[in-house]
Structures are given as structure tokens and as C-alpha cells.
Amino acid sequence: GAVVSQHPSWVICKSGTSVKIECRSLDFQATTMFWYRQFPKQSLMLMATSNEGSKATYEQGVEKDKFLINHASLTLSTLTVTSAHPEDSSFYICSARVGTRNEQFFGPGTRLTVL
């Protein structure tokens, strides 16, 4: 149980285009999902907290208009990187929280490469 999927697993796009990444909880309902970014050989950096039915909460320094997050249902959150540029190339990982438990279940990550 507690499986989280991400789609796509990797994507290559041209500079200026927008890319949508999906995060799904497959066998449970997630009221809260988190989006992380990971640069090579670095730790995970929390970008935002996504709560079902409400606006996402962004961490300091993360542009909310650049990284659009939608959590339309209890099993799906999406991250859209708008007008992507090469510096947005990174590994994006989502996680989902079950209720108020102190545990997150991580997706397998999405490798974004912007040319």
C-alpha cells in the first residue's frame, strides 16, 4: 500500500514551453502533497505544500507563478513549470501525506531537461 506515482518519469522540452508533472496517490487519499526539487548530488529542497481544494503554500524563494500547483482531488496534484528555461532542469519529486500522520510516501521522481 501507500504507492505514489509520477508522470512522466522524464521529459525533455524546449525553452519557453510549459511542462506539467502529475503526482498520484494510487491506493490512498492524500489531503496533503509536497513538491520537492533536487539538484545533482544535493538534498531535496521543498518547493511547496499542496492541499486538496485550496491554494498551495510556497516556500520562500519559490516563484508561485513559475511553478503552478493544482491539487484538484484527493489523489492527484499537478506541478506545471511555466515558460521553462534551462535553469529549471532538475529532478522533481512529489510526496503524499496520509491524514495527519508524520510520514510521507514519495513518488519516483520526474527528470526535467530544458534545452
Next chain:
Amino acid sequence: GNSVTQMEGPVTLSEEAFLTINCTYTATGYPSLFWYVQYPGEGLQLLLKATKADDKGSNKGFEATYRKETTSFHLEKGSVQVSDSAVYFCALTSNTNAGKSTFGDGTTLTVKP
């Protein structure tokens, strides 16, 4: 705020050697503690966890004990294998921080045959 400090790497060991990766934390409230493993090009996999003081998490030969008095959660394995080569992250999650996780910087382990 919450923070996690991990032993700096990289760590290189020979197969069957003993492994210790140190992890200490600062947190408000009563956090849960985790060790995650990340293989190249993949996401994070939960290795083990402990939710309260003196709990011992264990999995696949790895162990870590939640020590509140020393605010530590050191990862150990008695005999490492080449397949254990990966990056290991110590993390905590606390309800006082809206369920957000705080990660250490990660420790790269390489096990040589």
C-alpha cells in the same frame, strides 16, 4: 526551526565492513525520524523509521535507534554489500511544522567488492 545534520560523505567501504552514518537533529515537538535511500536516477525509498524515543527501526539489515537524549538517529549495518551503494538521507517530520519533512544533506555510500 527543525534541522537535520548528517555525517559528511562520501563514505567508501569494502564489502562486509561495518557501516555507521551519523545523524543528529533539532526539532520542536515530537518528530518522527526516517532514513531514506536513493539509488542513481531514482526517487527516495523509505529504508526505516522510528516514531518515538527509544524505538528502533530496522530493515534489510539496517538499524537506527531514536535517541532523544542525544537527539540522534544513527544508521548502522553490520555487513554492507556492493548493492548497498547509494545515497542515504536522514529526515524528520513533525506535526508542529505542518507535516513537512526536513532532510539532511545526504551521505553517498560506495561499497567496493
